[in-house]
Amino acid sequence: MSKLTKKDLNKVVRRWMLMAVNTFNYQSQQAGSVVFSLKPALRKIYKKDEELQESIQNHFKFFNCMPWLAPLVLGATLAMEDRDGIKAKDIVQNTKTSLMGPLSGVGDSIFWVLIPTILGSIAGYMAIDHNPVGVILWMIINIVFMFLRAKAIHIGFNQGTKLITTFGDKISILTECASILGLVVVGALVPSVVDVSTPLIIERGELSMEIQPLLDSILPALLPVIFTYLIYKLIQSKKMGISLIILLVIIVSMLGAWSGLLG
Structure with a gap:
């Protein structure tokens, strides 16, 4: 039975939305914000202080993901730790590594370039014509995005639980595949960056x-x-x-x- 409730997940995503890039640094990038967001939920999962500290140190490793889609990753990792505890440490890190790159590519293209460019242009032209509908529309869209960001952690948590249940004893194979995918993603960045x-x-x-x-x-x-x-x-x-x-x-x-x- 899950140790975490919807209330716990909502608390995690609220803390993430407030601190997503506020602790950004060149060494671990968003890892500080990840730990800040997850700590209350991890405290509920791990009753032993040494297991909590081990999990926190694991989450302090490098993490950089488009902030709006990162709750998907956080939800999935919480589902893994909620089910298997500290034994899921390796697959948690490999899952974060393999997902943050693809999600960032999709998120940056859609939510930070495509949608703001199109809808922002429409809202801007309406504002120039003294039409308040454009500004109102822009505000409504951002409110919808905030709701979707809050919902993303529940999607990640539910899918993460299904992932563990489906693969069961094949978890070691999944860990290895996720690790390989993470290395491929990171390696592919070298010639392009x-x-x-x-x-x-x-x-x-x-x-x-x-x-x-x-x-x-x-x-x-x-x-x-x-x-x-x-x-x-x-x-x-x-x-x-x-x-x-x-x-x-x-x-x-x-x-x-x-x-x-x-x-």
Whole structure:
């Protein structure tokens, strides 16, 4: 039987809507807001302090999702922990990792670009013509969106429960698949987000050869992959803080552009 009620879920989503990006940082991004939102529900799930602390530390790991759709993820993870407790720790993290990317892509495109552009333009033109309907319509749409955001955590929680019930003893397979999907999503971001190239040209007499096409023929986006790997190793070593690493990236980029090694 579920330990959480609709009231508990509503409290979680209210706390999330108030704090979704207020604790944003470069190391864990929205993880602080996740913990703030989930803590009352986690306290109800875990009666032992050590299990609660272990769950909280798990949720303090990197999380970044379009805030309006993130309650779907939070609801699903709560369903898993509500049913299996701390044993669900790994699949909770893998589920968050695998879902936050696709949901962000859909959410950003629809809720932050498509709908605001179309409906905002209509409301703006109506306002220019001194027609109050546009402003009222815009306010109503935002109220509807707030209701949908609040409803999303219940959808995620119910589907999360069904997910666990359906797969039952196949939970280890699901964990592995979710982990692989998360790695694929994160890996796919490297060539599209990390922009590193070199304009170097080797010249020997009448022969000249561009370095960048040669690197691309070995492995597309080779320099972004190497650059990302080095940054990852710096973070993993814990010898440098995130702010210092960002400063180092800026310095290396400036020196690379000045010397002509990087484009």
